[in-house]
Amino acid sequence: MSTVGAVDLGNLALSRKEDFQAFVDAPRRTRPEQLNHSQLNALDESARSAYDLARRQWHANLGPICTPQLSSLHEDLWDIVDSNKQDGDKAKGAVAVDAFPGLGKTTAVLAFAREFHRREIAEHGAFTERGHERWPVCRVGLTGNTGMKDLNRAMLEFFGHPGRHTSTAAQLGLQALDCMLLCEVRLLILDDLHFLKWRKTSGIEVSNHLKWIANEFPVTLLKVGVGLADKGLFSEGERGGDTALAQTGRRTTRLDMPPFNVDTEQGRRHWRQLLLALEQRIVLAGSYPSMIADDLSDYLFARSTGHIGSLMTLINRGCERAQRTGAECLTRELLDHVRNDEAAEHARTELEYALQAGKTTSRPRRKRTVR
Structure with a gap:
């Protein structure tokens, strides 16, 4: 497994577990020293170049900042995730963070995921009782062409599963379930859910697949997107939405991040x-x-x-x-x-x-x- 020191944090793909681990384990950034004009001008060319690079990296990563919106979202997420201790015969409640672009949804969700991952590892250890790596969080990014098979493959891609390129959709789903069970995943994040065309066949297909995941996987589904309500994610059949999406609305708690x-x-x-x-x-x-x-x-x-x-x-x-x-x-x-x-x-x-x-x-x- 990659160590944080060997990983460029500006070159991570959080849809892969090694990179997600580097993100989780990354230490808090050190603020560059505050220099005045005289001290700045006294630096030689090499020192000035290094100092300016450190400042560029620092200013590009000033967050996350604990705003009231972020604090409120995290409180709700802790309530929902920590109360999802149902036995395997019961479906767990899902979450949808639905807000306009530019409000820090993904940043806030990833900050929560990092703290949740760290807590689970601290409480239960880095390995399960069966000797498998413990991965409390699995994060998947969706695209506009995501169907059921693509979603299953994306989950397996996170774990680097060797069967992700050759299996059928059904096989991929069962392999993903095996990974979740063996690694004791507790939080499954689906980012950019708004890319799906919910009224099209692929969208309804994935919606039904998400219900299967909620029923069979011992995880809390955390969906992140823009305009999910307008796209019908929470629609009830009697209100004009597709009946295939009605159960999703009943099982999902909608959270937002206002400007x-x-x-x-x-x-x-x-x-x-x-x-x-x-x-x-x-x-x-x-x-x-x-x-x-x-x-x-x-x-x-x-x-x-x-x-x-x-x-x-x-x-x-x-x-x-x-x-x-x-x-x-x-x-x-x-x-x-x-x-x-x-x-x-x-x-x-x-x-x-x-x-x-x-x-x-x-x-x-x-x-x-x-x-």
Whole structure:
């Protein structure tokens, strides 16, 4: 098995167990030393190159940040997963994390999976009583062409099973069941579930297959996707959805991750707490207290529209530009030249106008007089 030290964490495929293990066992990143302008300029070429590389890697991996949304999702997941102790003759409840893109769904789910995996290994050991490797978590990514056979093969791909290339769909399913049982998998994550065309034959086929997995596999199914409710994942037959999907809705608990909003004082406080957490993590020679949380609060909310994924992208790219150009500080003028994702750029104009006109604000009441 690969060791963490020998693995490039930027070159992992979490759909394979060795890479997932490297992700789980990776130590907490060490924050680069905070240097001022004089110290930065005193570095020789080699030291400066190494320092800048360390900062690029650090800024690209600032999360996950323990936001209220992430904390709430994790509390619900612990409730559901830890209560799924039913005997083998009973199906376990499933979970669907259904939210818009850019809200940190996958990041939050993987953070939970890492903690769950670590806990299970700490409590039960790295090997089962039969001497097999214990894999508390299996993570599978779906594609738009995923059918029943593809799903079974993807589960076997995680374990590196030799029969994944030659077996029939039914054989693959039974081999996947054997792997889950022997390795005592307890959490099966299906990411990008929205890629399936639920109203098409393959989607209904996979939906029925997921019910078989829920009935036969001693796992909690954790499905992650965008617009799963709109695609009919939870539809009941009497409400116009396909009757083949009705049981899925009854057995699945839907969780979401809402964006940040500044319509309430609590929402504004949560936004400020996020910015303060980011401010403490940024490593730029010209950083200063309130650089983000006060001076850029409204601007960053407009540029990200409250989506943490868009915010993290903007901050990461902004830090890279500030580092590369020698500005070593985040300002509105610098960030104006940094491109963000298309959805955030498209939605920013109206919100930016409202913030600039004073019709709304991202700043908590007690901080509005501070600039």
